[in-house]
Amino acid sequence: MVEPLLRVSDVSKSYDELQVLKDVSFDLLERDVKVIFGPSGSGKSTLLRCINMLNPPDKGKIFLRGNNITAPKVDLNTIRTRIGMVFQHFNLFAHLKAIDNVSIGLRRVKGLKKQEAYEKAFKALDRVKLTEWADHYPAQLSGGQQQRVGIARALAMEPDLILFDEPTSALDPELIGEVLQVMLDLAKAGTTMLVVTHEMGFARAVASELLFIDKGIIIERGTPEHFSVSPTSDRVKQFLQQLDVLYGSHEKLLDILDEEEKI
Amino acid sequence: MIFQANPFEQLLAVLAYWDRFLTGFLLTMWMYVWALFLGFLLGLLLALSRQYGHFFIQKIAIIYIEIIRGTPLIAQLFFISFLPNALNFSIDIMIIETNLFNRSFRLLDYPIFVGILTLILNSGAYQAEYLRGSFVSVGTGQLEAARAIGMSRFSSIRHIVLPQALRRVIPSWSNEAAYLPKYTVLVYFIGGVEELFSQADYIQHRTSFPFATYIIVAILFLITITLISKLLDTIHKRTSIPGL
Amino acid sequence: MLFQTDLRYIGMGTINSFLIFLFGIYIIKWFLKKKNTANTKVWDISFNKNIRLSLIWLIFNLLISVSFSFFINNVIVYLLTQLCVSIVSDIFIGAIIVQKLFSKHLVESFKFVFSIQLILFGISIILGFLLIITFGYIFPEISDVLLFIIEFGLLSTIFITALSLIMGIVLGLTLAIMRLYAGKELYWLASGYEKLFRGIPLLVLIFIFSAGLPGIFWYLEPLDRLLASVILALGIRSGAYQSQIFRGAILSVNRGQLEAAQSIGMNKMQSFRYIVLPQAFRIAMPGWSNEYAVVIKDSSFAGAIGTFEMTLVATIWGYRSVELFTLSMGVVAIVYFLFTFPVTQLFGQQQVKKLKKLGMGGG
Ligand SMILES: Nc1ncnc2c1ncn2[C@@H]1O[C@H](COP(=O)(O)OP(=O)(O)OP(=O)(O)O)[C@@H](O)[C@H]1O
Ligand SMILES: [Mg+2]
Numbered sequence: 128m129v130e131p132l133l134r135v136s137d138v139s140k141s142y143d144e145l146q147v148l149k150d151v152s153f154d155l156l157e158r159d160v161k162v163i164f165g166p167s168g169s170g171k172s173t174l175l176r177c178i179n180m181l182n183p184p185d186k187g188k189i190f191l192r193g194n195n196i197t198a199p200k201v202d203l204n205t206i207r208t209r210i211g212m213v214f215q216h217f218n219l220f221a222h223l224k225a226i227d228n229v230s231i232g233l234r235r236v237k238g239l240k241k242q243e244a245y246e247k248a249f250k251a252l253d254r255v256k257l258t259e260w261a262d263h264y265p266a267q268l269s270g271g272q273q274q275r276v277g278i279a280r281a282l283a284m285e286p287d288l289i290l291f292d293e294p295t296s297a298l299d300p301e302l303i304g305e306v307l308q309v310m311l312d313l314a315k316a317g318t319t320m321l322v323v324t325h326e327m328g329f330a331r332a333v334a335s336e337l338l339f340i341d342k343g344i345i346i347e348r349g350t351p352e353h354f355s356v357s358p359t360s361d362r363v364k365q366f367l368q369q370l371d372v373l374y375g376s377h378e379k380l381l382d383i384l385d386e387e388e389k390i
Numbered sequence: 391m392i393f394q395a396n397p398f399e400q401l402l403a404v405l406a407y408w409d410r411f412l413t414g415f416l417l418t419m420w421m422y423v424w425a426l427f428l429g430f431l432l433g434l435l436l437a438l439s440r441q442y443g444h445f446f447i448q449k450i451a452i453i454y455i456e457i458i459r460g461t462p463l464i465a466q467l468f469f470i471s472f473l474p475n476a477l478n479f480s481i482d483i484m485i486i487e488t489n490l491f492n493r494s495f496r497l498l499d500y501p502i503f504v505g506i507l508t509l510i511l512n513s514g515a516y517q518a519e520y521l522r523g524s525f526v527s528v529g530t531g532q533l534e535a536a537r538a539i540g541m542s543r544f545s546s547i548r549h550i551v552l553p554q555a556l557r558r559v560i561p562s563w564s565n566e567a568a569y570l571p572k573y574t575v576l577v578y579f580i581g582g583v584e585e586l587f588s589q590a591d592y593i594q595h596r597t598s599f600p601f602a603t604y605i606i607v608a609i610l611f612l613i614t615i616t617l618i619s620k621l622l623d624t625i626h627k628r629t630s631i632p633g634l
Numbered sequence: 635m636l637f638q639t640d641l642r643y644i645g646m647g648t649i650n651s652f653l654i655f656l657f658g659i660y661i662i663k664w665f666l667k668k669k670n671t672a673n674t675k676v677w678d679i680s681f682n683k684n685i686r687l688s689l690i691w692l693i694f695n696l697l698i699s700v701s702f703s704f705f706i707n708n709v710i711v712y713l714l715t716q717l718c719v720s721i722v723s724d725i726f727i728g729a730i731i732v733q734k735l736f737s738k739h740l741v742e743s744f745k746f747v748f749s750i751q752l753i754l755f756g757i758s759i760i761l762g763f764l765l766i767i768t769f770g771y772i773f774p775e776i777s778d779v780l781l782f783i784i785e786f787g788l789l790s791t792i793f794i795t796a797l798s799l800i801m802g803i804v805l806g807l808t809l810a811i812m813r814l815y816a817g818k819e820l821y822w823l824a825s826g827y828e829k830l831f832r833g834i835p836l837l838v839l840i841f842i843f844s845a846g847l848p849g850i851f852w853y854l855e856p857l858d859r860l861l862a863s864v865i866l867a868l869g870i871r872s873g874a875y876q877s878q879i880f881r882g883a884i885l886s887v888n889r890g891q892l893e894a895a896q897s898i899g900m901n902k903m904q905s906f907r908y909i910v911l912p913q914a915f916r917i918a919m920p921g922w923s924n925e926y927a928v929v930i931k932d933s934s935f936a937g938a939i940g941t942f943e944m945t946l947v948a949t950i951w952g953y954r955s956v957e958l959f960t961l962s963m964g965v966v967a968i969v970y971f972l973f974t975f976p977v978t979q980l981f982g983q984q985q986v987k988k989l990k991k992l993g994m995g996g997g
Contacts, residue, residue: 181893208899218890221994222913232898235908266993277894284898460974461967462931464945468952469963476960572835579938587837594845601846604838612833 130193132157132287132319138177138187140170140343147173148343150187153336155288158317162330165340166366171323172215174340175290178321179212191287208236211281211289216297217273219265225252225276226261229283237284251283252276255309271302275309288319295326325370331355339363400602407593409491414589415610416490420497421585422571425509429570432510433517440518441525442547451518458515463576466512471504471580496584505577505585509570516566524559525551557629564622568615586610775958779965782951787944788969794865794933794943799926801869806876813881824877831874836932839867844939857941864936872929879925883918884910887994913994916985923981927974934970944969 131154140148147170155161163171177184180196180203189197196206220228230248233239239247252258255275265273274294281289291310295303307329314320314333324330330337331351339347339354339362347354347363358364405411440451458466474481486498496502528551536546578587586607594603812824831839843850843863850866851859887910895905937946948966952959 179897181896204896204899204901206899207897210897212894212897214890214894214897216890218888218894220891220894220909220913221888221992222916231908232900235904236899264992266991280894280898456975457967457971460927460971460978462934462945462970464934464937465948465963465967465970468949469960469967472952472956472959472963476957568832572833575835575837576935578837587835590838590841601842604842604846608834608838608842611835611838612830615833616829 129156131155131190132159132192133178133321134188134190134193135174135178136188136190138174138184138189140173140177140182140184140186146343148177148184151340151343151345152187153338153345153348155319155321156335157319159335160314160318160320160322160333161336161338162334163321163323163338163340164325164327164330164366165346169340170343171340172292173343175212175292175321175323179207179210179290181212204236208232208284209287211284211286213274213277213281213289213291213294215293217265217270217277219273219276219280221265223264224261225257225263225265225268225279228265228276229279232280232284248279248283251279254282254312255279269302270298271305274298274306278306278309278313282313282318288321289313291320291322291324293323293325295324327351327355327367327370339366341366397602400597400599401606403597404593404599404602404606407589407596409493410589410593411586411606411610413490413493413495414584414586417495417497417502417584418571418574418586419614421502421506421509421577422574424506425513425574426567426570428506428510429513429517432514433521436514436518437521437525438547441522442543455515455518458512459519463508463512463573464579467505467508467576467579470508470511471501499582501577501580501582505574505580505583509574509577512573513566513570516569517563520562520566521555521559523562524555527558528554560622560626560629564619564626567622568619571611571614571618775961776965779948779951779958779962780969783944783947783962783966783969787942787947787966790861790936790941791930791933791943794861794868794936794941795926795930797865798868798872798929798933801865802872802876802925802929805869805873806878806880809873809877810880810884813877814884828874828877831871834871836867836871837935837938839871840864840935840939843867860939860941861936864933864939864941868929868932872925875925875928876922879918879921880914882921883914886917887913916992917989917994919985920982920989923978923985927978930973931970 133155135154136152137150138148138152139146139150151174153161163174165171173182176182178189180189184197187197188195191206191209195201196203219225220231223231226245226248229251230241230244233244233247234241237244249258249261252261255278257272257275257279260268260272260276265276268276278289278294294310295306298306303326307326310320310322310329311332322329322334334351336348337351337354338345339358341362347358347360349358354363354367358367436451436455439447440455443451481500481503483500483503484498485496488495488497532550532554533546536550537543541549574585575587577583577585578591590603590607594600597603809824809827812820816824840863843866844860847863848859851862854862891909891913892905895909900908933943934945936943937949940946944966948962949959952962
């Protein structure tokens with residue numbers, strides 16, 4: 128058996144009395160994409176933040192390439208350079224231009240020279256097709272562009288995997304496409320990704336497995352086909368129906384994108 | 391450092407003049423209260439004209455506010471107190487006098503008048519800026535909504551904007567309320583006003599214990615300002631509207 | 635006579651240079667606006683560059699005007715020479731600026747700047763003569779007081795303000811960090827310090843340090859002791875206020891920024907140093923410029939214990955002839971105004987607008 132890149136085993140987390148995650152376990156292989164979805168407040172963001180150790184879990188272990196990162200004496204900062212994160216609200220550094228946003232980690236954390244860091248950052252910006260916006264401040268960019276800079280910032284650190292926390296849910300509908308397209312490209316290039324999203328079209332296109340979380344528990348898991356054909360629990364069916372009402376149009380949009388690719 | 395007496399004895403010697411401290415303190419507070427409230431009215435007037443006035447009124451308000459805020463209070467005090475002298479006319483101010491602790495206690499005479507007037511003119515400009523900030527934070531939407539239901543410009547400002555703005559201004563306004571007592575001491579420079587600082591000056595010359603004297607003045611101010619801030623805090627909590 | 639100069643010349647030259655600087659900036663600003671209405675972003679960036687280059691322009695001008703004042707002692711000749719020379723230099727520097735900004739041909743930008751400078755030349759000659767006539771002949775007292783204040787008080791005021799502000803920054807930042815990141819004891823210490831020194835009037839502080847504790851600066855000359863106690867009092871109090879300013883600014887940097895910094899592997903120190911602090915400084919700018927205005931205005935208290943600074947100097951002038959007391963107070967007020975208003979405008983109002991554009995500070 129191949130050793131998984133990321134292994135989450137029995138992770139639990141509570142805020143005061145409220146238990147947000149209950150014994151969540153799953154594996155993520157190299158070059159694999161998994162999608163997590165579920166209703167609001169179900170603990171999806173909390174799960175990602177546990178994996179990134181922004182909020183360390185109360186119980187359970189997380190392994191990155193077999194190393195337990197929840198162990199007490201692990202250097203979290205080096206761990207975090209290996210796990211990229213893309214935030215729902217972008218969280219770009221407001222005082223830095225796009226290129227500096229992407230290169231600051233390289234310079235300050237990895238200790239690269241300015242020139243070298245810029246070259247790498249430029250390559251990362253190229254992958255999200257934003258090279259001509261490199262000299263702009265975040266506030267001068269559209270939401271979609273900001274999120275792409277956020278992705279480039281994570282990419283530039285050359286992490287083992289990237290966590291996406293609802294990367295498109297703060298965006299206007301017409302901007303979602305450009306971000307999803309970038310994510311599709313990444314997935315096809317073999318980036319390991321763990322994505323929280325409700326974009327089922329995206330999930331169907333690239334995800335190997337979908338995890339449905341409700342109230343901190345993985346209720347159901349399976350391939351995209353499994354969820355679109357025969358979800359077992361009622362909760363999932365109901366949720367997917369709601370999603371259909373809300374997101375149906377985007378799926379078609381993604382199908383179109385897909386077809387364009389094929390041609 | 392050489393002390394003739396130990397700190398405790400010094401304090402006792404200085405505190406023997408408690409009546410002077412007290413009258414001085416009362417006079418300071420008396421000026422402060424006048425300056426704060428009349429300054430508030432002036433500030434409200436200035437803020438309204440700066441925010442909602444016609445072009446020229448707006449410009450006049452801006453110039454006044456910026457000049458006052460840009461120049462030191464001492465210069466303003468001197469400027470105003472010598473103004474009649476420079477323009478060759480004299481002002482007669484009614485003298486109000488009472489007796490306190492067997493000493494005459496003046497509540498109003500020319501120097502006190504100048505002090506209060508300058509403080510009003512000065513504080514008004516600062517308060518105007520705080521008030522304007524809260525007008526801005528109420529936003530134009532409220533005004534437009536009021537106009538949309540047919541209120542006149544005046545009454546929509548009076549009934550919609552002002553009540554919200556006055557509530558919002560309390561936290562920042564309490565800054566000014568806590569600032570002003572500290573600046574009232576400058577009236578000392580006019581001379582002839584027996585407020586706390588001049589009394590302290592007198593006492594330290596009599597006892598030659600300046601440190602103890604000024605420490606007591608400092609403590610008096612500390613207590614006053616803490617009380618004022620606490621008071622305004624409770625007022626703010628009482629009057630706040632949920633969700634604002 | 636060689637190497638003998640009149641302060642008035644330097645004053646005139648300075649005023650002229652400022653005028654040229656201001657007109658230059660505004661004309662280029664107007665020009666840029668006309669060119670780039672469609673693309674505001676480009677215009678933003680180029681305007682910043684423009685300001686930076688114009689500052690060089692200004693400094694160059696000042697140097698010229700001051701150096702010329704050493705050789706010529708006729709006001710009108712001086713003014714004309716100074717103008718001519720600075721205009722020639724401005725044309726060159728301006729041409730380089732325009733060339734840099736629009737990557738235009740040098741000759742073309744030269745023509746452009748030349749025509750602007752010709753207009754400026756006319757305006758500033760007229761203004762210069764007006765200034766000479768008003769201050770030299772109509773209100774000679776005003777220029778006398780002004781020069782007296784500038785000569786004997788200005789430096790001291792600036793010195794007091796600068797030192798107190800620096801002390802205030804160091805204290806304020808330390809206190810703010812103590813309140814935000816250190817343990818409980820330090821938190822109480824810092825907030826107690828703030829409460830204490832925000833509650834005591836500055837004048838009382840000054841008297842405590844100068845009269846109450848005459849021993850603290852035993853190693854200095856008696857007059858310097860007064861100065862030192864004023865600076866100490868101003869700095870200590872300013873620290874209490876600046877602590878609040880910095881704390882507020884640090885708190886208003888979005889939480890997400892810190893998380894994003896950690897997510898790319900920065901440690902606490904790094905994310906504070908490279909992400910939070912730079913933003914906090916920008917957010918603190920408006921509040922800090924207000925604090926600067928407060929300190930420079932309150933440095934006038936120093937006169938109360940006999941330290942030489944502008945207000946005391948003006949008072950001395952006033953006592954020379956009591957009828958002129960109000961006038962000298964008015965003049966000193968104007969000088970303070972010139973030192974506070976532009977700063978609070980530039981770093982206050984303008985900075986607030988800029989912050990909004992960058993989407994920083996609350997939200
Ligand atoms: N710092 C915190 N302190 C206390 N409770 C928290 C905190 N962060 C999250 N929670 C709670 O934990 C629960 C799960 O939050 P989480 O953000 O993980 O949900 P989510 O699935 O990402 O929801 P959404 O789809 O709205 O983003 C929520 O009920 C939330 O109120
Ligand atoms: Mg979430």
